[in-house]
Amino acid sequence: MHLADFIESHLDLLVADWIEFARRLTDDSQDLSDEELKDLAAQLMLAIAADLRTPHINVGRIAALHAGRFAGPATISRVARGHAEERHRHGFTLDQMVAEFRALRVSVTRRWTVHADREDLVSTMDELVRFNEALDQALTESIAHYTTQLTRTRDMFAGVIAHDLRSPVQAIAMSAQALRQVRMNPDMTLKLLGRIEVACTRLRLLINDVLDFARTRLGDILPMNLQPASLREIVLCAIDEVSASTPGLRVRKQLGDDNAIGCFDEQRLTQVVVNLLVNAVQHGDPRAEIAVELGGQDEGFAMAVSNHGQTLPPEVLATVFDPLRGAAQGTSAGRVGKGVGLGLYIVREIVRAHGGHVEMQSSGGVTTVRVWLPADDARVSPSPPLPMSEPEP
Incomplete structure (x- = not known):
């Protein structure tokens, strides 16, 4: 033959x-x-x-x-x-x-x-x-x-990082320069200090995402400090953090009466909720509310963050948690302005490290990210990712 x-x-x-x-x-x-x-x-x-x-x-x-x-x-x-x-x-x-x-x-x-x-x-x-x-x-x-x-x-990564860093650094520099004025009134001083705090928050979020991305791509599991914590309090803390840096943000909360106590890494899960809210702000209708829901489900805890906007096609949903997913679609000006594209990837990695899973659905102009976290007795330790012999940026 x-x-x-x-x-x-x-x-x-x-x-x-x-x-x-x-x-x-x-x-x-x-x-x-x-x-x-x-x-x-x-x-x-x-x-x-x-x-x-x-x-x-x-x-x-x-x-x-x-x-x-x-x-x-x-x-x-x-x-x-x-x-x-x-x-x-x-x-x-x-x-x-x-x-x-x-x-x-x-x-x-x-x-x-x-x-x-x-x-x-x-x-x-x-x-x-x-x-x-x-x-x-x-x-x-x-x-x-x-x-x-x-x-x-790699070129896109460097370009977007530079773009995302420029705006908060410029805000800090201009505010600091204005504070040098001797005759600055107290109200203006407080306003400028608020701008500096917002810019520093944006920088911290960006730096955390880049560091976590580098860690996971080098084969490490994200370090977890699991302690008894209230998922409801974590969500409220994250909403306050994003609200402080996003004037006019409107969040509709449906968190239930239960505090949803479990063994969580409080700082990491705060990062999850913050990233989901920031993603909803960046890609949703700025005039519409963002909905955050929390409740028990299947021997664990379920959380959903929804925003109104364009319905995402299946091909986008299939890769939405992939890091740097915009590289395959070009580096248009609109794409650059939307951030480095690591937020949802970091969300997935943190949720996986807790033994949970995350998915995104989009229909009728509403996009929802659903997170499921297991209760303590249902948690399974995740397997470590394969070593990356040639780490990407």
Whole structure:
């Protein structure tokens, strides 16, 4: 049986091998379905099979490949670039992506050699050479595109951080300069001091998110200081903090009568609620109220933060908790003004560290983030994330 025929007739088996290996590379935080893990595996193998059926090209093709001139079918290039973009978007490292190709090579080679025609050894070896050549082309294309995406993400990260830092630093500088005026009246002094406090709060939130992002991407679990605490008091404290830095903020609270006492990291969960409120302020209708609900549910505690605004499409909801998700969508001025995009990622990591989970829903112009935290006797320690051999920004 020719290799191209084998790939096409055993496509489901080869894709299953791909999924099984890719699943071992991922952790719970990536939360990928089999369909997402499979990605473009079937299309890539079919493209390689089509390449194997084309007339033989001499060794000059290999030289062109190593020189960076991709001489194979455009389909292989397109599929390989799409695979790289998906893997980058879902947080795979470059090493993990390369390992996928290595596993695919082994899977196809081992399974096909059982069916290969051993009487025609020359033909068998020629097909193996051409298969490896096509797979190397796909791998080269994927690495090149992944590297481009990674560079773009890092540039976007630096640009957005600089943008987000500029505004509060400028507010602090201008307020401090105004305070130097000897004849400043007390009311104006208090107003300027209030601006400085708000700017410092914004800086602290941004710095905390960046530090937590760096910690998790380096493979650490966020440190937790679990102590008996009232979830209701945590929510109220976070609302007060955001209200102090957001004039005109209106929050409709439905927190119930129970204090929802549990074993929580009070500071971390305050960070969760603050990030959810800030996200609602940034992306919601400024004229509408933000709703915060709290109650018991399924041997744990449920919290929801809702805002009015545009209904988010499914493709956005699928990646809304991914860090730096805006990198794949460009760096438009509107995107830059919305912040660095780490808030929801940090929310997910803190909730996971408490043994809970978080999800976002959007319909009818209302977007809701729901957080579930287990009661003490239902808490399960989260598994640590995989070490990141090449940390992203």
